[in-house]
Amino acid sequence: MINNPVYVTPEELAQQEAAMERIAALPNRPETYHIVTYGCQMNAHDSETLAGMLESMGMTEAQDRTQADLVLFNTCCVRDNAERRALGNVNWLKELKKDKPGLLIGVCGCMVQKPQMAEKILRQYRFIDLAFGTHNLHQIPSMLETLLTQKTRVVRVSDQENLIAEGLPQHRAVPYKGFITIMYGCNNYCSYCIVPYVRGRERSRRMDDILREAEGLLESGVQEIMLLGQNVNSYGDGEAETFPRLLRELDRLGVPRIRFMTSHPKDLSDGLIAAMAESVHVCNHLHLPVQSGSDEILHAMNRRYTRETYLERVSALRQAIPNIGLTTDLIVGFPGETDAQFQDTVSLVETVGYDSAFTFIYSAREGTAAAKLPGRLSAEVTGERIATLIRTLEAGAQKAHRSLIGTVEQVLVEGLSKRDEHMVSGKGRRGITVTFPGSAADIGTIQTVQITSSAVNTLRGERK
Ligand code: SAM
Ligand code: SF4
Numbered sequence: 001m002i003n004n005p006v007y008v009t010p011e012e013l014a015q016q017e018a019a020m021e022r023i024a025a026l027p028n029r030p031e032t033y034h035i036v037t038y039g040c041q042m043n044a045h046d047s048e049t050l051a052g053m054l055e056s057m058g059m060t061e062a063q064d065r066t067q068a069d070l071v072l073f074n075t076c077c078v079r080d081n082a083e084r085r086a087l088g089n090v091n092w093l094k095e096l097k098k099d100k101p102g103l104l105i106g107v108c109g110c111m112v113q114k115p116q117m118a119e120k121i122l123r124q125y126r127f128i129d130l131a132f133g134t135h136n137l138h139q140i141p142s143m144l145e146t147l148l149t150q151k152t153r154v155v156r157v158s159d160q161e162n163l164i165a166e167g168l169p170q171h172r173a174v175p176y177k178g179f180i181t182i183m184y185g186c187n188n189y190c191s192y193c194i195v196p197y198v199r200g201r202e203r204s205r206r207m208d209d210i211l212r213e214a215e216g217l218l219e220s221g222v223q224e225i226m227l228l229g230q231n232v233n234s235y236g237d238g239e240a241e242t243f244p245r246l247l248r249e250l251d252r253l254g255v256p257r258i259r260f261m262t263s264h265p266k267d268l269s270d271g272l273i274a275a276m277a278e279s280v281h282v283c284n285h286l287h288l289p290v291q292s293g294s295d296e297i298l299h300a301m302n303r304r305y306t307r308e309t310y311l312e313r314v315s316a317l318r319q320a321i322p323n324i325g326l327t328t329d330l331i332v333g334f335p336g337e338t339d340a341q342f343q344d345t346v347s348l349v350e351t352v353g354y355d356s357a358f359t360f361i362y363s364a365r366e367g368t369a370a371a372k373l374p375g376r377l378s379a380e381v382t383g384e385r386i387a388t389l390i391r392t393l394e395a396g397a398q399k400a401h402r403s404l405i406g407t408v409e410q411v412l413v414e415g416l417s418k419r420d421e422h423m424v425s426g427k428g429r430r431g432i433t434v435t436f437p438g439s440a441a442d443i444g445t446i447q448t449v450q451i452t453s454s455a456v457n458t459l460r461g462e463r464k
Contacts, residue, residue: 005184005203008138008165016053019141024058026148030069030104032062038086039076041261042199042228043109045179046137047074050108052169053140061171066096070104072130075111077194079363083111087125094127104147106130108137113198115367118157133157134199138165161185161200166209176224176412176444178217182210182246183229188264190291191302191369192334192362195230204235207246211253218255223412223446225250227260233267244275251279256446257412257429261287262329266304268313277320284321285355285431288313289329293348294341297334302369307348314352323407325355325400325430332389333362333382336375342385346392353396355432356457359389394456401432401454408464409434411449413442428459436461 023029033054037047050072051061062068073090076082090107097103105128112118113133121131129147132139135158143154164184172178185200186193214225227246229235236242250258258281263272265288276282288310292298295306305313317324330345349357361382364371409428417423417435424438428449435458436449449461 034068
């Protein structure tokens with residue numbers, strides 16, 4: 001389903017820009033900021049945009065939260081523990097504020113967008129100065145101005161779910177990698193998932209805006225672009241094959257490496273597989289969340305594919321791109337999941353042989369369809385199931401990684417190895433971490449590496 005986005009008007013963007021300039025000139029404004037980010041890469045990229053706006057107001061990034069004049073928590077609410085962790089950490093800052101009364105504390109993102117959450121925050125966390133939802137991110141300049149000039153707590157949670165704000169400044173976490181959000185929100189309503197309720201309706205950016213942003217990143221020297229969205233392969237204006245067309249256009253620009261996530265298996269078309277196979281710069285990696293290997297559970301999850309169609313898509317991918325690395329997301333303990341249904345997930349994982357996976361225990365989210373279902377499983381059962389699943393995944397990954405010994409990988413170096421300062425590590429095009437001898441001078445460059453050994457999660461190699 002296509003929703004027409006509403007673009008934040010140039011007038012409103014100009015007002016926010018003017019607020020940024022006024023804040024930069026304020027004598028009592030925060031000098032330093034620190035953003036704590038929870039959750040997915042969309043959130044990580046939202047934090048880059050928040051940082052960009054704070055820098056445009058004259059602030060600089062503090063090393064940690066104890067050094068900062070403004071601390072922002074960009075929250076997640078996909079699972080209960082992400083929410084609890086965020087609130088626990090916010091509470092910890094209450095003590096810091098006693099010693100540093102001028103400290104400003106803000107919370108934003110998905111958790112704040114939940115119904116009644118902002119009111120709860122105001123009531124229960126009286127030391128929080130600023131709270132805003134996912135649809136208000138672009139308004140941080142005017143919110144901060146109100147906070148600083150009127151000395152009043154500010155809360156903004158809009159229910160306008162189809163907004164897109166173009167052209168906001170960004171402060172990228174690393175110079176060699178650039179994230180581009182190509183679409184926002186989600187319409188899929190998987191029965192367990194809260195994302196459609198807190199991120200709004202699915203809406204896509206204009207292709208020209210995306211290409212212009214990619215050109216800018218390329219000029220600034222990025223080596224890799226990651227396209228982001230909850231369901232990137234349904235990107236577009238309703239016409240068929242818009243996402244493959246976007247990939248081919250980006251490939252033509254000459255960005256050294258292109259990745260994207262997340263893809264929904266139901267929208268993995270032959271056209272997309274062909275675009276991936278034929279584009280020089282698109283990496284041979286696909287994150288393709290399966291969630292479960294049981295048809296009954298997939299149906300109850302409202303995933304709109306079956307085990308058979310998922311496996312057929314995997315075969316089609318491997319036929320077109322033999323060296324493709326596959327990763328996935330899996331949920332154990334969906335309400336009513338029987339042992340036999342769980343075994344279907346184990347056998348699917350054995351059949352596919354993923355390079356790695358994110359595994360989750362089902363967490364009931366108020367307001368979602370699955371939260372009303374009977375058959376919640378005990379922590380003992382879900383604990384055993386997730387341990388079995390992780391063992392199965394590791395066995396498959398070890399096999400897949402061993403098969404890469406002797407091959408050559410192009411590795412984008414991201415840092416020194418944590419265990420050995422004479423080694424560097426980064427990701428190959430297939431998405432697996434590779435370590436090899438090197439120095440800090442290699443960070444941000446792409447190196448050719450021959451794989452010499454493998455472990456569960458990493459590969460080792462020698463520079464060629
Ligand atoms: N849009 C992506 C997709 O469709 O795969 C992923 C979005 S979601 C933020 C990331 C992952 O969190 C999901 O793939 C799912 O495995 C997991 N997840 C979402 N809701 C969950 C819940 N209520 N309990 C446990 N895991 C959940
Ligand atoms: Fe959540 Fe499903 Fe949308 Fe992914 S596709 S964000 S799991 S509702």
